[in-house]
Amino acid sequence: MSGENTESEVFKKPVVVVVDPKTPGNIGTIARAMKNFGLEELLLVDPPELHRDSEAYGFAGHAREDILPNAREVTFDEVVNNYHTIGCTAITGEDSRRHIRYPFKTPVEIKQDLRTLSAPTAIVFGREGTGLSNEELAQIDQICSIPASDEYPVLNLGQAATVLLYELRELTIAETQLPDVTQTRAAEPDIERLYGYLSEFLAAQGYNDRKTEKTTRLIRRLIGRTHPTDREVHTLMGVFRRANAQLNHRQELLERYDEPDTLSSHTNP
Amino acid sequence: MSGENTESEVFKKPVVVVVDPKTPGNIGTIARAMKNFGLEELLLVDPPELHRDSEAYGFAGHAREDILPNAREVTFDEVVNNYHTIGCTAITGEDSRRHIRYPFKTPVEIKQDLRTLSAPTAIVFGREGTGLSNEELAQIDQICSIPASDEYPVLNLGQAATVLLYELRELTIAETQLPDVTQTRAAEPDIERLYGYLSEFLAAQGYNDRKTEKTTRLIRRLIGRTHPTDREVHTLMGVFRRANAQLNHRQELLERYDEPDTLSSHTNP
Structure with missing residues (x-):
């Protein structure tokens, strides 16, 4: 499992x-989303009723087992008084003349900020349609806005x-589901052996040295930028080892039976 | 409007x-989401009926005006034959032994890849619940997986x-709604003038030179890391200019009426 994402000592x-x-x-x-990205505590200000058969439970996935039933109802003032608050809004101030929606930070900037902050922090989202009111935003410590299309940013x-x-996942998830993908490029000696088989493959078809060298270089560039895995390189080595053996065997058969080679590059360059 | 996000010459x-x-x-x-992040063309394989009064239109926001009614029904084979395909899956291969879900890239890596790719590309999502089948994934060119909690990555x-x-927004959005926030830190000479007012403010209350210097330094560090805007610095200068005038006036009044100064640091260090 990936160790890319580690919890900071400081961060809560x-x-x-x-x-x-x-x-x-x-x-x-x-x-x-909280469950997918490692968060646990959900607080609701003036929520609707959340029945077990409501869409809240229908949309919650596995969070229906813990985050949703454990959600607590609070007042906006309790949140403001007990947490460093980050309020989310699609529409920000245009510049520094008004302060309710300015300055703002993007999610990436908020992440960088929280990384070194040791304080109880609340990410605050507003109601559908109108978001957080200006009065609410005025009591919020930091403003976050997601960059989106100028034509439809909401x-x-x-x-x-x-x-x-x-x-924020890098701060909140200790382990992702993704396997650690560093060092998956096959060992260089194996990749070089593969290029050797490919050169033989070309030569066995009757390409001359210059054409073999040039085409091998093209293949080297192609495979080089794919960062082939161990499995890929060994599979390809197997394929070309077999192909080379059969191509060489064909040449033996041609000579043994004195057949003309109408398909080789020797005769059709 | 921010010019952070520019369309590449190559990228489609x-x-x-x-x-x-x-x-x-x-x-x-x-x-x-497509409309929020600047995409336009939606293709559907075996979709349900999308009535005007269905949740499809209810959830689409402004995309109900263009992207959704213009969505085209296609076959999976048409997609595979006409596009470079990127398939999304929560569950990837564990390692390089099997290829159906491996190697995979994260969304950030896909973005980096697409930046220099000039090819018609399709981002392919699977059905709810089970995602893309192994048979479908086998026909897909690249696998994308979103890093999420190991405990619940789906x-x-x-x-x-x-x-x-x-x-992918940096590739697909020419302009975000966010104003360009570079260069919003107030001019340094103005910030320095503010520190001057703050020193005067401390001195006017009777702090001695050493205490004034030390406290000014603390305030300099505090304000320094906030990168104050022009408006903030000028507002604070106004506040402290006024406060300083009133504090100095109090001293004049004390002297004029020969009142004892029981509140000053001179007497209460």
Whole structure:
């Protein structure tokens, strides 16, 4: 498993707060994203009823087992008083003349900031449609905005939360599901042996030295940029070893039976 | 508007393909993410009926006006034959022994790859629940997997698409909604003038030179790391200029009326 993502000594996992959500489905989507990206604590300000058969549970995936039933109802003031707050908004201030939505940070910048921050932190999302109000944003410590298309920058609530939590994953996930992919390039001596087989393959077909050298170089460039794995190189070596043996055997047969070689590059350069 | 994201000369915007989706809502979510992150062409293999009053249109935001009604139905074979295909899967191969789900790339690596690729490209997502089948993945050119929690790496279809399209945004969005935030730190001479006002502010309260110097240094470090904007520095200069005038005026009043100064650091160090 990948060790790319390690928890910092300093960093504390943020809680996620949703203010005045209208749609149970979005709460489920956010809970699922939290579970996918290693967060645990969900706080809700003025939530709708979350029945076991609501879309909240339908959309939560495995988060229906823990994050969603453990979600706590809180007031906005409790959040502001107890956490360093990061509020998310699609629409930011245009410049530094007004402060409610400015300065803002992108998710990547928020991640860099949190990496060295030792404080209870809350990521705060607003209601669908209108987001956090200006009055709420004025009480928030930092503003986060997801860069998106100038023509339509407003993400759906659940999608915005998914993107931000994805971006914070390096802080919140100790182990991803992905195997560690460093060092998967096959050993260089094996790759060189493969190039040897390929040169033989070309020569066995009757290419002259110059053409063999030139084509081997082309193949070297092609394979070189794919960073072939051990398995790939050994599979290809097997394929070409067999092909070379059969090509050489064909030459033996031609000589043994004094057949003309109408297919070789010797005769058809 | 930010010029951070520029379209490459070489890069062509990928199309998005969803194979055998069951839930109209997910198609709407994907269409919305496409619109948020600058993509246009949606291809569907074996889709459900997408009525105007279905969740597809309900979840699509502004993409209900163009991307969703323009979505085309295609076969999987048409996609494989006409595009360089990138298939998304939560579960990858563990290592290089099997090739169906290996090697894989993360969304960041896919972005780097596409940056210099001039080919019609399709991002292919599978059905809810089971994703792309092994048979489908075997016909796909590159595998993409989103790093997520080892304990629960399976993202919802719409959320996975949102994350990947977000990550490709630098290639697909010419302009984000975010204002260009470079150079928002106020001019250094203005920041220095502010520190001057702050030193005066301390001295005016009766701090001795050593205490004033030490405290000014603390404030310099504090403000320095916030990269204050022009507006912030000028607002604070105004505040402290006024405060300093009033503090100095208090001293004049004390002297004029021969009042004892019981609050100053001169007397209460």
